[in-house]
Amino acid sequence: MSETTEDSDIALEVRALTRRYGSLIAVDHLDLTVHRGDIYAFLGPNGAGKTTAMRCMLGIIRRDAGTVKIFGDDHLSRARRALGAIIEIPAFHNWLSAKKNLQMACAYAGLPKDQWNAEVDRVIERVALKGRENETVRTYSLGMKQRLGIARALLGHPRLLLLDEPTNGLDPKGMREMRELIRSLALNDKITVFVSSHLLAEVQAMANRVGIIQHGKLRAEGHLDDLLRAADAAGRIRVHSPDLPKLKAAVEAIDGASFTEDEQGGFLDVASANMDSVELNRVLVTREVPVSAIAPVRSTLEDIFLEATR
Amino acid sequence: MTPVHFFHIYQAETERLFRRMTAIVGLVLSVLFGLAGPGLLLGINLIAWYSYQSLAEGQSPDDLIPFEIVGSWDFSLSISYYLRNFMFLPILIFLLGGLSMASEFVGRTVREDVLRPVPRWSLLLSKWLALLTWIVVASLALACLSAGLGVLVTWGASAAPTAWEELEGLSGWDWFTAWMSAYWATIKPSLIQVGVTFATDVGFASLALAVAVVTRSVAATVAGLVMVFMVQLAVAVGFGVLGLDMARQFGPQLTAQWVPADAWGSIYEWIDFFARWQPPFVLGTCPFSDLTPESFITLSFITLASLATALFVFERMDVP
CATH class of the missing domain: 3.30.70.920 (Lrp/AsnC effector binding domain/regulation of amino acid metabolism (RAM) domain)
Structure with a gap:
């Protein structure tokens, strides 16, 4: 077991990650390396094992084999301090306001109570939901819920964001807003982003590194420019x-x-x-x-x- | 994880639970349910008092009141007490347990909590404590309200027993009287009843969470309560039938061909032995309703086993 290291250049390191469902191998000895500062696009066709792999990385489902290190730390419940994540559509307690949902998330994140309001205000502003934070989540549109999900993932200043299909269900305007938000998080907030998607044009417009998975196996990985250059060659x-x-x-x-x-x-x-x-x-x-x-x-x-x- | 961090999670869970409409309505209903019996008594006693005032010379109170007041009093108190504490409250506890755990699987909100830097046991434990907090609040709300009403109707009462004085029974557990007099003999039964109720509810809460974690379904969690009642009743009735005097008398005769007469003595010893170990889940409705240390050992075991099961399953399960 190793502690999180502030100076670790590798934000996320996955080695031989394997997950089986009976005889089906959903993730098969997956190796990934995400460097600090990357916007890493995790690509694959539907059913390739992207979401399963991400769930294993986050520890919300068991892995049958392999290791996951976040900034060098393989103790996941501790390493999650440096992590924000959205898996599929973010879920909320719909009968509570957005602000109350975020305050409760602050409690779970282990933030000092005197910082909750300031932190909630910060992330609400970051995702442009200012003025709507006191409304119950059930009144929110899908796009607003996605942004609120990002806001929740940003609580506690994470250094790594794992986003699973963050533009799913969004209209073109919402997709563009989400893409710009992700880019801005990487460029302005210096957050490493690991994003899964099958919208390739979206990904090409924002990612610098990609990993392509199929049948649970990594088929290609590298800098997007290198891969494009190699393909052009x-x-x-x-x-x-x-x-x-x-x-x-x-x-x-x-x-x-x-x-x-x-x-x-x-x-x-x-x-x-x-x-x-x-x-x-x-x-x-x-x-x-x-x-x-x-x-x-x-x-x-x-x-x-x-x-x-x- | 620090104790302060855990306390904040517990606070958040408690707030979530208490903001649920089911929890709010349940709180109000559980108080009303608890007051229903004493409220009935209030009516009875008002009739009695009014009738007593209007008795004609030489007329007996029995001529005016067609039922025996003390008997009715005890009966409605018992009904109210048992219905609230051993029927209504368990149903609510299982429903809230299901909502606080199983519905989080259905709504997938549990995933968002699991994604935080906290061990899973702390999530489950905080939900359990939140449920216990609701039980304490529901019980205290009734106790305080009934005690308050007790004060109201007995304040300045004369030394002679009157119908009004008897209305201190509104407290249900003689709370006010016990508190005022501070006589151990008076306070002890009240405290035992409060303790039994709370210990039983802790058992219900633990069972509810275990069923909710295993089934991940609110409906299945509530159905789990029905199963608990059925099993408990079946066991209680089983012991009851076998332990009845009639069975003791005729059992040996009816089974003379198969069971030697001298074996019945030890059979009844075993029946009596096992009956003492029944948890007080259906206190007052089973033939062996007397509380025994053994029944509390069983209750403690069920509580701990349920919690351990819930923790074991939740630690290892895939979150949707």
């Missing part, structure tokens, strides 16, 4: 031509090149490990293929995700 080039059959014939003749065709769009995505767009253009011109447009295809997180979960 595989070299896909989009070529438009008014004479698509001639273009196809010319690409087929190139050694080591392959393509996928979009008939409706009238273009080919050409993959070639040893040829860039300039070189391909030169070859096509020499073979008298009319080319209306040619450009390298930038990989997206979606490409990485689909490749990892194929």
Whole structure:
């Protein structure tokens, strides 16, 4: 057992995490490393084991094997002092006001009683619910409940936030607000964020590191920029031509090149490990293929995700 | 975890419980229930007093009042006492136990508490203590109210017993009289009754939490109480039937072919022995209602076993 270390560079370290439901292995020897300051996106298709893994990390369900360290501390009920979390839709005592819910959460968090009101005011303001805090939670919309959930997770100045699908059920405006809030928490409040999602565009807009899980196993992990660069290095080039059959014939003749065709769009995505767009253009011109447009295809997180979960 | 931290959790749990509509309505009803019997007595005595005043020369009070006052008094007090403490209150305790624990699983609010830097046992223990606090408040509210009414109707009463003086029975447990006189002989039965009621309620509260943790369902928790009553009644009636004088008289004759006559002596010894160990869950309704040290040992065991079960299961369970 080790104590939480303020200077630990690793905010969350998961090793060989395993959880079984009978014969089904929901999480299978999962290894993850989240560094201080990261916005780490935990991705995976539905049923991949994201929520189960997060629940195991938080200790709300048992794990069959593996270790979880939060800022170097593997004693979870103690390490949770440095942690705020939302799992799925946050639950509240709906007949109580938002403020009362938060005050009670202060009691559970072990904050000194004379700090409760100031702390509640701080987090209420942080999630822009000022003026609505005395209303009962049952009057809140889903978006407001999500923000109130974030507020509760922020009580006690956590250094690590674990958010499970925080934009679930939100409208586009709510999603954008949530995304901006998460970014702001990471940038302004210096909170490390571990966020699970399957909304890839959302994630790409805010995360710096990703981990992709499927069937309970980690399929890919790394800095988003590195993963994108590596995917780009595989070299896909989009070529438009008014004479698509001639273009196809010319690409087929190139050694080591392959393509996928979009008939409706009238273009080919050409993959070639040893040829860039300039070189391909030169070859096509020499073979008298009319080319209306040619450009390298930038990989997206979606490409990485689909490749990892194929 | 520091004691102050635990105290704050207990405070939060107590506040949560007392803000539930069920807890508030239950508190009011439990007081009204407790006052129902004495209230009936008030009516009886008012009739008696009025009738006494209007007796004609040579007329007997029995001519005016078609029932025996003292008997009615005792009867309605007993009914009120047993209904409140051994029927109504247990139902409320199981309902509140279910609401404070099982409904937190259904609403998933328990997850939010488990996510905090606290050991799970402290969550369960604080809920249990909050439930006991509600029981103490419900009992004290009735005691204070009835004692207050007792003061009101006996203040300045003459030395001679009157119908008004008898109204101090409103206290139910002779609380005011006991307090005023400070005679141990008077106060002892009251304290025993308060103690028995509270100890039994602690048992109910522990059982309720254990059932709530295991089943995670409010309905199943309340159904658990029905099971407790059924089992307890079955055991009590079983002992009662076997222990009845008639059974003692005819049992040996009816079973002469199978059971040797001299075996019945030890059978009855065993029946008497085990009957003493029944917990006072249905005090007054079972044939062996006398409190015994053994019955309290059983009650303590049930209380501790229930708490231990609840703690064991809650520590290891997956929270939704």
